[in-house]
Amino acid sequence: MSRTVLMPISQPTQAPYDLQSPRRMALIRIWDAMFRGARRYVEANGFVGVHNMPEIVGVTGACENIDTLFKVDYFGKQAYLAQSDQLYLELITPYLKRVYAEIQSFRMEPEADDRHLTQFALFEIEHLGDLDELIGHLTGIIQSIAAMVASDCVAELAHFDRQPADLPAAVFQRITYSEAVEILQHDFPDLAWGDDLKANHERLLTQRFGPVFLTHYPLPIKFFNMRQNDEDPRVVNSTDMLLPFAGESAGAAEREHDYQRVAERLRSSDMYHRLIELGGTDADFAWYLDAHKDKDVPLHSGAGIGMARVAQYLLGLADIRQAVPFLLNSETLL
Amino acid sequence: MSRTVLMPISQPTQAPYDLQSPRRMALIRIWDAMFRGARRYVEANGFVGVHNMPEIVGVTGACENIDTLFKVDYFGKQAYLAQSDQLYLELITPYLKRVYAEIQSFRMEPEADDRHLTQFALFEIEHLGDLDELIGHLTGIIQSIAAMVASDCVAELAHFDRQPADLPAAVFQRITYSEAVEILQHDFPDLAWGDDLKANHERLLTQRFGPVFLTHYPLPIKFFNMRQNDEDPRVVNSTDMLLPFAGESAGAAEREHDYQRVAERLRSSDMYHRLIELGGTDADFAWYLDAHKDKDVPLHSGAGIGMARVAQYLLGLADIRQAVPFLLNSETLL
Secondary structure, three states: OOOOOOOOOOOOOOOOOOOOOHHHHHHHHHHHHHHHHHHHHHHHOOOEEOOOOOOEEOHHHOOOOHHHOOEEEEOOEEEEEOOOOHHHHHHHHHHHOEEEEEEEEEOOOOOOOOOOOOEEEEEEEEEEOOHHHHHHHHHHHHHHHHHHHHHHOHHHHHOOOOOHHHOOOOOOEEEEHHHHHHHHHOOOOOOOOOOOOOHHHHHHHHHHHOOEEEEOOEHHHOOOOEOEOOOOOOEEOEEEEEEOOOEEEEEEEEEOOOHHHHHHHHHOOHHHHHHHHOOOOHHHHHHHHHOOOOOOOOOEEEEEEEHHHHHHHHHOOOOHHHOOOOOOOOOOOO | OOOOOOOOOOOOOOOOOOOOOHHHHHHHHHHHHHHHHHHHHHHHOOOEEOOOOOOEEOHHHOOOOHHHOOEEEEOOEEEEEOOOOHHHHHHHHHHHOEEEEEEEEEOOOOOOOOOOOOEEEEEEEEEEOOHHHHHHHHHHHHHHHHHHHHHHOHHHHHOOOOOHHHOOOOOOEEEEHHHHHHHHHOOOOOOOOOOOOOHHHHHHHHHHHOOEEEEOOEHHHOOOOEOEOOOOOOEEOEEEEEEOOOEEEEEEEEEOOOHHHHHHHHHOOHHHHHHHHOOOOHHHHHHHHHOOOOOOOOOEEEEEEEHHHHHHHHHOOOOHHHOOOOOOOOOOOO
């Protein structure tokens, strides 16, 4: 073992941010506790970790907006960096019943601001069962994360002017999108049912409700395979998890599991139309659709949790750039 | 909860391999146990998990051969997909003392054969201390992985004709590169001291020794910052971990921690000459070198463990394509 002593940083580095500050070291330890907390919940609840998930993908690795995919020349084929491995996990779920994956999600977002990253850690879960069960798992994961950080990171929290007692208890409210729109229309009279919610809408809702699950979004503004509600076909059985400071921190839904319906939903989605415009075809989703054909795929649900947003919530940080151990946005290539 | 029953697969899919076979499900569970085993060792030994590590990087994310980097157009800048996050971890190690990271390593390898992948899970560790300590940690990690798989995956091992009792005990031999060359020269008379070892050389060594740490490679054929041996300047304080069925499964070494020496070593390395040929400059390594300037960086060591190769070893698989939950090589984009 070395007996040399590390001296404090005396030179400015050419790195785009200080990798070696005490605050960053504290942040790394907090993230370690966050992941240990999340893993503790999923392991205790029978989720199987899926490793080596594809990060170089076809458009099946896209998450809503295929225009924000980073491109990779893959031996002459057009490939992309994954935004979500949801569709890959879905194929496994009927067999392993509860699965999770820790992936990096890539977004070609040119804005280098307080809300955008080009790479972030996504904690994805997928399981048999419905939206209610899914909301239970999300709540359990966030609570387990907060508990691990509170117990293991007393000194580290001080770098963020937090004490364990300050950590939010993560008791979630639950309201529907329709209820939210009604509430929001007091302050945003131009907001109409069917509009997607923006950061300022989310902020008002978390100020009023604290952490909140916003359920049953309008079908057209959500991912193609979110399952349509049986009673109200205008909406899907989805939820966005909104957290104070961070806004939307998880997208979650029941998945359409009937072959005919999921194929129709794909072909009527905005994403699909954009795919065709860009020269894509049905074949781009063939392996996913084929896995539903002539099979009785059980009801399953899943979510992707943006861990940087969870860190914002726990640490009370309005700027996502302050919440990540390594910062990757359009200005910070290292 | 759904009451539908999943039917067996009746249709061939257009996927390049069967994602839903019972053998693949067993493999996913085995990998889950492998990672839980590795994490159990590092957590019990005070390693801090570093998350959100950069996967889109400059050439500092390269691992020896910069010609095998996948390129990404990063908002007009040339970027790459990471092969190793070693240099990033090294900057943290003086502060957190023992760190680990689970990353995806990308290699633009056109060969789609039994030894090559384009993406694989790399379990990286970095810690204060020397090569002997590093070899101890690697041994501990492999033993912990094998123990977890043996205890948790009895049914899954049967898919690979293995029982827990078949799992190798992971008692490692340790020989120097020079000793290995002498041994190999009986069968490979053309092999000269200074040559890099190939798969057939590694195979002969693991057949004779079982799992083995091959230490003290010649300086010119190894990564630029592997620390030169004090007694024999021809070699570095490195080790390759060779595993039966898999061959080289971890590269590991003490790191040069003196600013002048590491800068000289970089500039005299083959990698650097290739970088200059390709239009790179000193500035590509500035943040890393700057973090050593005028500082008393303590001795540290680290390794990257290829988890697919560990799976080959545990399961007795000569073909790496059979050992990964998701297969990514030049022929299998999904």
